[in-house]
Amino acid sequence: xxxxxxxxxxxxxxxxxxxxxxxxxxxxxxxxxxxxxxxxxxxxxxxxxxxxxxxxxxxxxxxxxxxxxxxxxxxxxxxxxxxxxxxxxxxxxxxxxxxxxxx
Amino acid sequence: xxxxxxxxxxxxxxxxxxxxxxxxxxxxxxxxxxxxxxxxxxxxxxxxxxxxxxxxxxxxxxxxxxxxxxxxxxxxxxxxxxxxxxxxxxxxxxxxxxxxxxxxxxxxxxxxxxxxxxxxxxxxxxxxxxxxxxxxxxxxxxxxxxxxxxxxxxxxxxxxxxxxxxxxxxxxxxxxxxxxxxxxxxxxxxxxxxxxxxxxxxxxxxxxxxxxxxxxxxxxxxxxxxxxxxxxxxxxxxxxxxxxxxxxxxxxxxxxxxxxxxxxxxxxxxxxxxxxxxxxxxxxxxxxxxxxxxxxxxxxxxxxxxxxxxxxxxxxxxxxxxxxxxxxxxxxxxxxxxxxxxxxxxxxxxxxxxxxxxxxxxxxxxxxxxxxxxxxxxxxxxxxxxxxxxxxxxxxxxxxxxxxxxxxxxxxxxxxxxx
Numbered sequence: 187x188x189x190x191x192x193x194x195x196x197x198x199x200x201x202x203x204x205x206x207x208x209x210x211x212x213x214x215x216x217x218x219x220x221x222x223x224x225x226x227x228x229x230x231x232x233x234x235x236x237x238x239x240x241x242x243x244x245x246x247x248x249x250x251x252x253x254x255x256x257x258x259x260x261x262x263x264x265x266x267x268x269x270x271x272x273x274x275x276x277x278x279x280x281x282x283x284x285x286x287x288x289x
Numbered sequence: 290x291x292x293x294x295x296x297x298x299x300x301x302x303x304x305x306x307x308x309x310x311x312x313x314x315x316x317x318x319x320x321x322x323x324x325x326x327x328x329x330x331x332x333x334x335x336x337x338x339x340x341x342x343x344x345x346x347x348x349x350x351x352x353x354x355x356x357x358x359x360x361x362x363x364x365x366x367x368x369x370x371x372x373x374x375x376x377x378x379x380x381x382x383x384x385x386x387x388x389x390x391x392x393x394x395x396x397x398x399x400x401x402x403x404x405x406x407x408x409x410x411x412x413x414x415x416x417x418x419x420x421x422x423x424x425x426x427x428x429x430x431x432x433x434x435x436x437x438x439x440x441x442x443x444x445x446x447x448x449x450x451x452x453x454x455x456x457x458x459x460x461x462x463x464x465x466x467x468x469x470x471x472x473x474x475x476x477x478x479x480x481x482x483x484x485x486x487x488x489x490x491x492x493x494x495x496x497x498x499x500x501x502x503x504x505x506x507x508x509x510x511x512x513x514x515x516x517x518x519x520x521x522x523x524x525x526x527x528x529x530x531x532x533x534x535x536x537x538x539x540x541x542x543x544x545x546x547x548x549x550x551x552x553x554x555x556x557x558x559x560x561x562x563x564x565x566x567x568x569x570x571x572x573x574x575x576x577x578x579x580x581x582x583x584x585x586x587x588x589x590x591x592x593x594x595x596x597x598x599x600x601x602x603x604x605x606x607x608x609x610x611x612x613x614x615x616x617x618x619x620x621x622x623x624x625x626x627x628x629x630x631x632x633x634x635x636x637x638x639x640x641x642x643x644x645x646x647x648x649x650x651x652x653x654x655x656x657x658x659x660x661x662x663x664x665x666x667x668x669x670x671x672x673x674x675x676x677x678x679x680x681x682x683x684x685x686x687x688x689x690x691x692x693x694x695x696x697x698x699x700x701x702x703x704x705x706x707x708x
Contacts, residue, residue, distance in 0.1 A: 194531075195529070197531070197534070199531075199533075199534035199535075199537040199538055200538075202531055202534050202535065202538065204412045204510075204535075204538055204542070205410065205412035205413075205522070205535070206410070206411070206522075206523070206524060206526060206535050207511060207521070207522060208521035208522075208524050209511075209518075209520055211521070
Protein backbone atom coordinates (compact mmCIF):
# COMPACT_ATOMS: atom_id res chain seq x y z
CA UNK A 187 0.00 0.00 0.00
CA UNK A 188 1.48 3.31 -1.04
CA UNK A 189 1.22 5.94 1.60
CA UNK A 190 1.41 9.67 0.99
CA UNK A 191 3.40 11.02 3.92
CA UNK A 192 4.77 14.20 2.33
CA UNK A 193 3.20 16.41 5.00
CA UNK A 194 3.19 13.83 7.85
CA UNK A 195 4.86 16.27 10.24
CA UNK A 196 1.77 18.46 10.01
CA UNK A 197 -0.71 15.60 10.55
CA UNK A 198 -3.14 15.95 13.46
CA UNK A 199 -3.46 13.08 15.91
CA UNK A 200 -6.59 11.71 14.26
CA UNK A 201 -4.89 11.07 10.93
CA UNK A 202 -2.22 8.61 12.06
CA UNK A 203 -2.94 4.86 11.83
CA UNK A 204 -3.56 3.63 15.41
CA UNK A 205 -0.70 2.06 17.31
CA UNK A 206 2.05 3.63 15.21
CA UNK A 207 1.43 1.10 12.45
CA UNK A 208 3.42 1.66 9.25
CA UNK A 209 1.43 0.51 6.25
CA UNK A 210 3.97 1.46 3.59
CA UNK A 211 6.70 -1.21 3.47
CA UNK A 212 10.24 -0.26 2.52
CA UNK A 213 9.91 3.41 3.35
CA UNK A 214 13.07 3.30 5.45
CA UNK A 215 14.79 4.22 2.16
CA UNK A 216 13.38 7.68 2.71
CA UNK A 217 15.16 7.95 6.04
CA UNK A 218 18.80 8.74 5.33
CA UNK A 219 21.07 7.59 8.11
CA UNK A 220 24.36 8.82 6.58
CA UNK A 221 24.33 11.88 8.82
CA UNK A 222 24.94 9.65 11.85
CA UNK A 223 28.45 8.95 10.57
CA UNK A 224 31.59 10.15 12.39
CA UNK A 225 34.14 8.24 10.27
CA UNK A 226 33.77 7.78 6.55
CA UNK A 227 35.00 4.61 4.80
CA UNK A 228 37.09 5.57 1.75
CA UNK A 229 38.10 2.92 -0.80
CA UNK A 230 41.45 2.62 -2.45
CA UNK A 231 40.43 1.23 -5.85
CA UNK A 232 43.96 0.21 -6.77
CA UNK A 233 44.30 -2.04 -3.70
CA UNK A 234 40.80 -3.55 -4.06
CA UNK A 235 40.70 -7.11 -5.46
CA UNK A 236 36.86 -7.18 -5.73
CA UNK A 237 36.57 -10.03 -3.21
CA UNK A 238 33.19 -8.46 -2.09
CA UNK A 239 33.83 -9.25 1.60
CA UNK A 240 32.86 -5.64 2.44
CA UNK A 241 29.52 -6.15 0.64
CA UNK A 242 28.84 -9.34 2.61
CA UNK A 243 29.59 -7.75 5.99
CA UNK A 244 27.99 -4.31 5.54
CA UNK A 245 24.97 -4.23 7.91
CA UNK A 246 23.33 -1.37 6.01
CA UNK A 247 23.68 -2.62 2.41
CA UNK A 248 25.71 0.50 1.71
CA UNK A 249 28.33 -1.13 -0.55
CA UNK A 250 27.19 -0.36 -4.09
CA UNK A 251 27.58 -3.19 -6.60
CA UNK A 252 27.28 -3.22 -10.35
CA UNK A 253 28.05 -6.23 -12.58
CA UNK A 254 29.43 -8.11 -9.56
CA UNK A 255 31.92 -5.35 -8.82
CA UNK A 256 32.11 -2.77 -6.02
CA UNK A 257 31.57 0.63 -7.59
CA UNK A 258 31.37 2.75 -4.46
CA UNK A 259 29.81 3.32 -1.05
CA UNK A 260 26.32 4.72 -0.49
CA UNK A 261 27.04 7.60 1.88
CA UNK A 262 23.31 8.35 2.21
CA UNK A 263 22.98 5.24 4.37
CA UNK A 264 26.51 4.31 5.57
CA UNK A 265 26.59 4.97 9.35
CA UNK A 266 30.38 4.68 9.47
CA UNK A 267 30.50 1.55 11.63
CA UNK A 268 33.85 0.56 10.12
CA UNK A 269 33.12 -3.15 9.74
CA UNK A 270 34.10 -3.02 6.04
CA UNK A 271 37.47 -1.48 6.86
CA UNK A 272 38.11 -4.02 9.64
CA UNK A 273 37.18 -6.98 7.44
CA UNK A 274 38.94 -5.94 4.22
CA UNK A 275 41.84 -8.44 3.77
CA UNK A 276 43.86 -5.95 1.70
CA UNK A 277 43.36 -2.84 3.87
CA UNK A 278 41.76 -1.18 0.87
CA UNK A 279 39.27 0.75 3.01
CA UNK A 280 40.31 3.50 5.39
CA UNK A 281 38.13 5.22 7.97
CA UNK A 282 38.61 8.97 7.80
CA UNK A 283 37.27 11.52 10.29
CA UNK A 284 34.34 13.36 8.67
CA UNK A 285 35.52 16.65 10.21
CA UNK A 286 38.88 16.24 8.42
CA UNK A 287 37.08 15.74 5.11
CA UNK A 288 34.93 18.79 5.61
CA UNK A 289 37.94 21.13 6.11
CA UNK B 290 -11.76 -30.13 35.02
CA UNK B 291 -14.46 -27.56 35.25
CA UNK B 292 -17.03 -29.54 33.34
CA UNK B 293 -16.73 -32.44 35.78
CA UNK B 294 -18.04 -30.25 38.57
CA UNK B 295 -21.45 -30.96 39.98
CA UNK B 296 -24.34 -29.47 38.09
CA UNK B 297 -26.81 -28.10 40.62
CA UNK B 298 -30.02 -30.14 40.25
CA UNK B 299 -29.06 -30.71 36.63
CA UNK B 300 -30.79 -27.43 36.20
CA UNK B 301 -31.14 -25.69 32.87
CA UNK B 302 -32.56 -22.22 32.62
CA UNK B 303 -34.71 -21.37 29.68
CA UNK B 304 -35.93 -17.85 30.16
CA UNK B 305 -37.60 -15.47 27.77
CA UNK B 306 -36.65 -11.84 28.06
CA UNK B 307 -39.55 -9.40 27.90
CA UNK B 308 -40.04 -7.81 24.52
CA UNK B 309 -37.14 -9.45 22.77
CA UNK B 310 -38.44 -13.02 22.78
CA UNK B 311 -34.93 -14.37 23.01
CA UNK B 312 -34.53 -17.74 24.64
CA UNK B 313 -31.74 -17.96 27.20
CA UNK B 314 -30.16 -21.37 27.49
CA UNK B 315 -27.82 -21.83 30.40
CA UNK B 316 -26.78 -24.36 33.00
CA UNK B 317 -25.97 -23.62 36.62
CA UNK B 318 -22.71 -25.05 37.92
CA UNK B 319 -21.21 -25.06 41.41
CA UNK B 320 -17.67 -23.98 40.57
CA UNK B 321 -14.87 -21.81 41.92
CA UNK B 322 -14.08 -18.42 40.35
CA UNK B 323 -11.02 -19.66 38.48
CA UNK B 324 -13.08 -22.39 36.82
CA UNK B 325 -15.72 -19.82 35.89
CA UNK B 326 -12.99 -17.92 34.03
CA UNK B 327 -11.67 -21.12 32.41
CA UNK B 328 -15.21 -21.91 31.23
CA UNK B 329 -15.40 -18.47 29.59
CA UNK B 330 -12.00 -19.11 27.98
CA UNK B 331 -13.20 -22.47 26.67
CA UNK B 332 -16.19 -20.77 25.04
CA UNK B 333 -14.06 -17.92 23.66
CA UNK B 334 -11.69 -20.55 22.23
CA UNK B 335 -8.78 -18.13 21.69
CA UNK B 336 -6.24 -18.84 18.95
CA UNK B 337 -3.32 -18.44 21.35
CA UNK B 338 -2.94 -18.46 25.15
CA UNK B 339 0.50 -17.83 26.64
CA UNK B 340 0.59 -17.94 30.41
CA UNK B 341 2.69 -18.67 33.47
CA UNK B 342 1.25 -19.94 36.75
CA UNK B 343 1.11 -17.77 39.85
CA UNK B 344 -1.05 -18.10 42.95
CA UNK B 345 -4.02 -17.53 42.97
CA UNK B 346 -4.38 -17.44 39.17
CA UNK B 347 -2.75 -20.89 38.67
CA UNK B 348 -6.01 -22.84 38.59
CA UNK B 349 -7.21 -20.87 35.54
CA UNK B 350 -4.21 -21.97 33.48
CA UNK B 351 -4.30 -25.47 34.94
CA UNK B 352 -7.94 -26.05 34.04
CA UNK B 353 -7.55 -24.41 30.66
CA UNK B 354 -4.45 -26.53 29.88
CA UNK B 355 -6.58 -29.60 30.54
CA UNK B 356 -9.20 -28.27 28.14
CA UNK B 357 -6.50 -27.86 25.49
CA UNK B 358 -5.21 -31.40 26.15
CA UNK B 359 -8.75 -32.78 25.96
CA UNK B 360 -9.31 -31.11 22.60
CA UNK B 361 -12.18 -28.96 23.90
CA UNK B 362 -10.56 -25.89 22.31
CA UNK B 363 -8.30 -25.39 19.31
CA UNK B 364 -6.08 -22.96 21.23
CA UNK B 365 -2.32 -23.03 20.79
CA UNK B 366 -1.08 -22.99 24.38
CA UNK B 367 2.39 -21.52 24.91
CA UNK B 368 3.91 -22.58 28.23
CA UNK B 369 6.35 -19.72 28.73
CA UNK B 370 9.06 -19.31 31.37
CA UNK B 371 7.84 -16.07 32.96
CA UNK B 372 5.08 -13.46 32.88
CA UNK B 373 7.40 -11.14 30.97
CA UNK B 374 7.51 -13.80 28.27
CA UNK B 375 3.79 -14.51 28.60
CA UNK B 376 2.89 -10.94 27.74
CA UNK B 377 5.60 -10.77 25.05
CA UNK B 378 4.28 -13.92 23.33
CA UNK B 379 0.76 -12.60 23.69
CA UNK B 380 1.71 -9.32 22.03
CA UNK B 381 3.44 -11.11 19.15
CA UNK B 382 0.52 -13.46 18.57
CA UNK B 383 -1.97 -10.60 18.73
CA UNK B 384 0.01 -8.53 16.22
CA UNK B 385 -0.02 -11.60 13.98
CA UNK B 386 -3.78 -11.27 13.92
CA UNK B 387 -4.86 -13.90 16.43
CA UNK B 388 -7.38 -13.68 19.23
CA UNK B 389 -5.14 -13.97 22.27
CA UNK B 390 -5.51 -14.33 26.03
CA UNK B 391 -3.31 -14.67 29.06
CA UNK B 392 -3.91 -14.35 32.81
CA UNK B 393 -1.90 -13.52 35.90
CA UNK B 394 -1.79 -12.17 39.46
CA UNK B 395 0.27 -9.83 41.63
CA UNK B 396 4.05 -10.23 41.05
CA UNK B 397 3.26 -11.73 37.66
CA UNK B 398 1.40 -8.60 36.61
CA UNK B 399 4.22 -6.47 38.03
CA UNK B 400 6.72 -8.49 35.98
CA UNK B 401 4.62 -7.79 32.86
CA UNK B 402 4.59 -4.06 33.52
CA UNK B 403 6.74 -2.77 30.66
CA UNK B 404 4.87 -5.03 28.20
CA UNK B 405 1.46 -3.83 29.40
CA UNK B 406 2.26 -0.43 27.91
CA UNK B 407 3.46 -2.01 24.68
CA UNK B 408 0.23 -4.03 24.35
CA UNK B 409 -1.91 -0.91 24.73
CA UNK B 410 0.46 1.33 22.75
CA UNK B 411 0.28 -1.07 19.81
CA UNK B 412 -3.51 -1.15 20.30
CA UNK B 413 -3.69 -4.93 20.65
CA UNK B 414 -7.06 -6.28 21.91
CA UNK B 415 -5.61 -8.78 24.40
CA UNK B 416 -7.90 -10.07 27.16
CA UNK B 417 -6.30 -10.86 30.51
CA UNK B 418 -8.05 -11.99 33.67
CA UNK B 419 -6.01 -10.85 36.68
CA UNK B 420 -6.77 -12.49 40.00
CA UNK B 421 -6.16 -9.64 42.43
CA UNK B 422 -3.45 -10.39 44.98
CA UNK B 423 -1.28 -8.15 47.17
CA UNK B 424 2.19 -7.18 45.99
CA UNK B 425 5.24 -8.12 48.10
CA UNK B 426 6.81 -7.22 50.54
CA UNK B 427 6.06 -8.75 52.93
CA UNK B 428 5.13 -11.67 50.73
CA UNK B 429 1.39 -12.25 50.84
CA UNK B 430 -0.73 -14.31 48.50
CA UNK B 431 -4.13 -12.89 49.48
CA UNK B 432 -6.42 -10.35 47.95
CA UNK B 433 -6.01 -6.67 47.53
CA UNK B 434 -6.18 -4.43 44.47
CA UNK B 435 -2.63 -3.11 44.70
CA UNK B 436 -1.47 -5.21 41.75
CA UNK B 437 -3.94 -4.00 39.11
CA UNK B 438 -3.89 -0.46 40.52
CA UNK B 439 -0.19 -0.45 39.68
CA UNK B 440 -1.29 -0.76 36.06
CA UNK B 441 -4.06 1.81 36.20
CA UNK B 442 -2.20 4.24 33.92
CA UNK B 443 -1.19 1.52 31.45
CA UNK B 444 -4.09 2.30 29.10
CA UNK B 445 -5.78 -1.04 29.78
CA UNK B 446 -9.52 -1.27 30.32
CA UNK B 447 -10.26 -2.65 33.80
CA UNK B 448 -13.48 -4.53 34.65
CA UNK B 449 -14.02 -5.54 38.29
CA UNK B 450 -16.13 -8.53 39.33
CA UNK B 451 -18.21 -8.99 42.47
CA UNK B 452 -18.38 -12.79 42.28
CA UNK B 453 -17.57 -15.80 40.09
CA UNK B 454 -20.62 -15.15 37.88
CA UNK B 455 -19.40 -11.67 37.07
CA UNK B 456 -15.86 -12.92 36.45
CA UNK B 457 -17.33 -15.29 33.84
CA UNK B 458 -19.63 -12.64 32.35
CA UNK B 459 -16.89 -9.99 32.27
CA UNK B 460 -14.46 -12.34 30.52
CA UNK B 461 -16.90 -13.00 27.66
CA UNK B 462 -17.74 -9.32 27.32
CA UNK B 463 -14.09 -8.28 27.50
CA UNK B 464 -13.43 -9.88 24.12
CA UNK B 465 -16.12 -7.81 22.43
CA UNK B 466 -15.02 -4.59 24.14
CA UNK B 467 -11.32 -5.05 23.34
CA UNK B 468 -11.88 -5.94 19.69
CA UNK B 469 -14.34 -3.13 18.93
CA UNK B 470 -12.73 -1.05 16.12
CA UNK B 471 -13.42 2.17 18.06
CA UNK B 472 -11.58 0.79 21.08
CA UNK B 473 -8.78 -1.69 20.22
CA UNK B 474 -7.35 -1.65 23.71
CA UNK B 475 -6.40 -4.58 25.95
CA UNK B 476 -8.83 -5.48 28.73
CA UNK B 477 -8.10 -6.73 32.24
CA UNK B 478 -10.83 -8.70 33.99
CA UNK B 479 -10.32 -8.40 37.74
CA UNK B 480 -11.49 -10.92 40.33
CA UNK B 481 -10.58 -10.98 44.02
CA UNK B 482 -7.96 -13.58 44.89
CA UNK B 483 -9.28 -16.51 46.97
CA UNK B 484 -12.49 -14.67 47.95
CA UNK B 485 -13.76 -15.17 44.39
CA UNK B 486 -11.07 -17.28 42.76
CA UNK B 487 -11.16 -20.16 45.26
CA UNK B 488 -14.72 -20.05 46.61
CA UNK B 489 -17.41 -22.28 45.15
CA UNK B 490 -20.20 -20.18 43.77
CA UNK B 491 -23.30 -20.74 41.69
CA UNK B 492 -22.40 -19.77 38.15
CA UNK B 493 -24.72 -19.81 35.18
CA UNK B 494 -22.83 -20.87 32.08
CA UNK B 495 -24.63 -19.85 28.92
CA UNK B 496 -25.05 -22.26 26.09
CA UNK B 497 -21.81 -22.81 24.08
CA UNK B 498 -23.36 -21.74 20.81
CA UNK B 499 -24.82 -18.54 22.26
CA UNK B 500 -21.47 -17.69 23.84
CA UNK B 501 -19.61 -18.41 20.64
CA UNK B 502 -22.04 -16.30 18.58
CA UNK B 503 -21.76 -13.50 21.11
CA UNK B 504 -17.97 -13.26 20.99
CA UNK B 505 -18.02 -13.75 17.22
CA UNK B 506 -14.98 -13.97 15.00
CA UNK B 507 -12.00 -11.69 15.40
CA UNK B 508 -11.18 -9.64 12.32
CA UNK B 509 -7.78 -8.17 13.00
CA UNK B 510 -7.22 -4.82 11.26
CA UNK B 511 -3.83 -6.13 10.07
CA UNK B 512 -1.57 -9.14 10.41
CA UNK B 513 2.19 -9.52 10.62
CA UNK B 514 1.74 -12.76 8.68
CA UNK B 515 0.02 -11.22 5.66
CA UNK B 516 2.69 -10.89 2.93
CA UNK B 517 0.20 -9.21 0.58
CA UNK B 518 -0.29 -6.33 2.99
CA UNK B 519 3.01 -6.01 4.84
CA UNK B 520 3.14 -3.68 7.85
CA UNK B 521 5.71 -2.52 10.37
CA UNK B 522 4.66 -2.85 14.01
CA UNK B 523 6.55 -1.20 16.86
CA UNK B 524 8.74 1.14 14.84
CA UNK B 525 11.02 3.69 16.49
CA UNK B 526 9.47 7.11 17.09
CA UNK B 527 12.02 9.78 17.87
CA UNK B 528 12.05 13.37 19.09
CA UNK B 529 10.49 14.69 15.88
CA UNK B 530 8.06 11.78 15.64
CA UNK B 531 4.41 11.29 16.51
CA UNK B 532 4.49 9.72 19.99
CA UNK B 533 2.31 12.47 21.49
CA UNK B 534 -0.30 11.97 18.74
CA UNK B 535 -0.46 8.21 19.41
CA UNK B 536 -0.94 8.78 23.14
CA UNK B 537 -3.81 11.17 22.37
CA UNK B 538 -5.40 8.43 20.24
CA UNK B 539 -5.22 6.03 23.20
CA UNK B 540 -7.09 8.52 25.36
CA UNK B 541 -9.76 8.79 22.67
CA UNK B 542 -10.05 5.00 22.45
CA UNK B 543 -10.49 4.86 26.22
CA UNK B 544 -13.27 7.48 26.02
CA UNK B 545 -14.92 5.54 23.18
CA UNK B 546 -14.88 2.46 25.40
CA UNK B 547 -17.51 3.98 27.71
CA UNK B 548 -20.33 3.56 25.19
CA UNK B 549 -18.97 0.30 23.83
CA UNK B 550 -18.93 -1.22 27.34
CA UNK B 551 -22.53 -0.10 27.85
CA UNK B 552 -23.68 -1.49 24.47
CA UNK B 553 -21.88 -4.81 24.96
CA UNK B 554 -23.34 -5.04 28.49
CA UNK B 555 -26.86 -4.58 27.12
CA UNK B 556 -26.35 -7.07 24.32
CA UNK B 557 -24.97 -9.60 26.80
CA UNK B 558 -28.16 -9.18 28.81
CA UNK B 559 -30.15 -10.49 25.86
CA UNK B 560 -28.33 -13.82 25.82
CA UNK B 561 -27.80 -14.24 29.56
CA UNK B 562 -30.52 -12.31 31.36
CA UNK B 563 -27.78 -10.29 33.08
CA UNK B 564 -27.19 -6.82 31.67
CA UNK B 565 -24.17 -4.77 32.62
CA UNK B 566 -23.36 -1.08 32.78
CA UNK B 567 -20.47 1.02 34.09
CA UNK B 568 -21.60 0.55 37.68
CA UNK B 569 -24.54 -0.88 39.57
CA UNK B 570 -26.75 1.32 41.76
CA UNK B 571 -28.45 -0.10 44.85
CA UNK B 572 -31.09 2.08 46.48
CA UNK B 573 -29.68 5.23 44.94
CA UNK B 574 -33.09 6.68 43.94
CA UNK B 575 -33.73 8.11 47.40
CA UNK B 576 -30.38 7.65 49.16
CA UNK B 577 -28.98 10.53 51.23
CA UNK B 578 -25.61 8.87 51.73
CA UNK B 579 -23.93 6.02 49.94
CA UNK B 580 -21.06 3.58 49.74
CA UNK B 581 -18.86 3.14 46.67
CA UNK B 582 -16.93 -0.12 46.37
CA UNK B 583 -15.40 -2.54 43.84
CA UNK B 584 -15.04 -6.30 43.80
CA UNK B 585 -16.28 -8.84 46.35
CA UNK B 586 -16.67 -6.24 49.13
CA UNK B 587 -19.68 -4.91 47.23
CA UNK B 588 -21.49 -8.15 48.05
CA UNK B 589 -20.98 -7.66 51.80
CA UNK B 590 -21.87 -3.96 51.61
CA UNK B 591 -25.02 -4.79 49.62
CA UNK B 592 -26.13 -7.06 52.49
CA UNK B 593 -25.78 -4.22 54.99
CA UNK B 594 -27.37 -1.65 52.69
CA UNK B 595 -30.44 -3.83 52.20
CA UNK B 596 -30.71 -4.45 55.94
CA UNK B 597 -30.38 -0.70 56.71
CA UNK B 598 -32.93 0.23 54.05
CA UNK B 599 -35.41 -2.24 55.56
CA UNK B 600 -35.09 -0.11 58.72
CA UNK B 601 -35.87 3.02 56.69
CA UNK B 602 -32.31 4.39 56.62
CA UNK B 603 -31.74 6.31 53.34
CA UNK B 604 -28.48 4.59 52.35
CA UNK B 605 -27.39 3.39 48.92
CA UNK B 606 -24.45 1.73 47.21
CA UNK B 607 -22.65 2.10 43.93
CA UNK B 608 -20.71 -0.95 42.87
CA UNK B 609 -18.09 0.29 40.46
CA UNK B 610 -17.56 -2.25 37.71
CA UNK B 611 -15.51 -0.25 35.23
CA UNK B 612 -12.44 1.39 36.76
CA UNK B 613 -10.84 2.12 33.37
CA UNK B 614 -12.26 4.11 31.65
CA UNK B 615 -13.21 5.86 34.89
CA UNK B 616 -16.89 6.82 34.47
CA UNK B 617 -16.40 10.27 36.02
CA UNK B 618 -19.38 12.01 34.42
CA UNK B 619 -21.83 9.18 35.14
CA UNK B 620 -20.65 8.82 38.75
CA UNK B 621 -20.93 12.57 39.35
CA UNK B 622 -24.49 12.42 38.07
CA UNK B 623 -25.33 9.47 40.31
CA UNK B 624 -23.80 11.01 43.44
CA UNK B 625 -24.93 14.60 42.88
CA UNK B 626 -27.25 15.77 45.63
CA UNK B 627 -26.10 13.19 48.20
CA UNK B 628 -25.04 14.41 51.64
CA UNK B 629 -22.09 12.04 52.13
CA UNK B 630 -20.24 9.28 50.31
CA UNK B 631 -17.93 6.61 51.73
CA UNK B 632 -15.43 5.20 49.25
CA UNK B 633 -13.93 1.77 49.90
CA UNK B 634 -10.42 1.18 48.59
CA UNK B 635 -8.70 -2.20 48.68
CA UNK B 636 -5.32 -0.58 47.98
CA UNK B 637 -3.44 2.55 48.88
CA UNK B 638 -1.65 5.15 46.82
CA UNK B 639 0.99 5.93 49.49
CA UNK B 640 0.71 9.54 48.37
CA UNK B 641 0.91 10.93 51.90
CA UNK B 642 -2.55 10.30 53.35
CA UNK B 643 -4.36 11.25 50.13
CA UNK B 644 -6.42 8.05 50.29
CA UNK B 645 -6.85 5.14 47.91
CA UNK B 646 -7.04 5.39 44.10
CA UNK B 647 -10.83 5.07 43.81
CA UNK B 648 -11.27 7.81 46.42
CA UNK B 649 -8.82 10.20 44.75
CA UNK B 650 -10.32 9.73 41.30
CA UNK B 651 -13.92 9.89 42.48
CA UNK B 652 -13.28 13.01 44.55
CA UNK B 653 -11.75 14.64 41.49
CA UNK B 654 -14.77 13.58 39.40
CA UNK B 655 -17.16 15.38 41.76
CA UNK B 656 -15.19 18.65 41.90
CA UNK B 657 -17.30 20.43 39.28
CA UNK B 658 -20.63 19.60 40.92
CA UNK B 659 -22.57 22.56 42.30
CA UNK B 660 -23.41 20.54 45.41
CA UNK B 661 -20.65 18.16 46.31
CA UNK B 662 -21.26 15.42 48.88
CA UNK B 663 -18.90 15.08 51.84
CA UNK B 664 -16.44 12.29 51.21
CA UNK B 665 -14.84 9.72 53.47
CA UNK B 666 -12.30 7.12 52.43
CA UNK B 667 -11.99 3.65 53.95
CA UNK B 668 -8.88 1.69 53.10
CA UNK B 669 -9.58 -1.94 53.95
CA UNK B 670 -8.64 -5.52 53.22
CA UNK B 671 -4.95 -5.07 52.38
CA UNK B 672 -3.18 -8.42 52.08
CA UNK B 673 -6.52 -10.24 52.37
CA UNK B 674 -7.58 -8.72 55.73
CA UNK B 675 -11.24 -9.70 56.13
CA UNK B 676 -14.03 -7.14 55.84
CA UNK B 677 -16.80 -8.41 58.14
CA UNK B 678 -20.17 -6.70 58.08
CA UNK B 679 -19.52 -5.24 61.58
CA UNK B 680 -16.70 -3.12 60.18
CA UNK B 681 -18.88 -1.81 57.35
CA UNK B 682 -21.51 -1.06 59.97
CA UNK B 683 -18.95 1.03 61.86
CA UNK B 684 -18.22 2.94 58.65
CA UNK B 685 -21.97 3.33 58.08
CA UNK B 686 -22.30 4.94 61.52
CA UNK B 687 -19.55 7.45 60.72
CA UNK B 688 -21.04 8.11 57.29
CA UNK B 689 -24.51 8.76 58.76
CA UNK B 690 -22.96 11.04 61.38
CA UNK B 691 -21.13 13.02 58.66
CA UNK B 692 -24.39 13.37 56.70
CA UNK B 693 -26.23 14.64 59.79
CA UNK B 694 -23.55 16.98 61.14
CA UNK B 695 -22.30 18.22 57.77
CA UNK B 696 -18.67 17.53 58.62
CA UNK B 697 -16.20 14.68 58.23
CA UNK B 698 -14.13 13.80 61.31
CA UNK B 699 -11.37 12.04 59.42
CA UNK B 700 -11.09 11.89 55.65
CA UNK B 701 -8.85 8.82 55.24
CA UNK B 702 -9.58 5.87 57.53
CA UNK B 703 -8.13 2.37 57.84
CA UNK B 704 -10.87 -0.18 58.36
CA UNK B 705 -9.81 -3.35 60.17
CA UNK B 706 -6.33 -2.05 60.97
CA UNK B 707 -5.05 -2.93 64.46
CA UNK B 708 -4.42 0.45 66.07
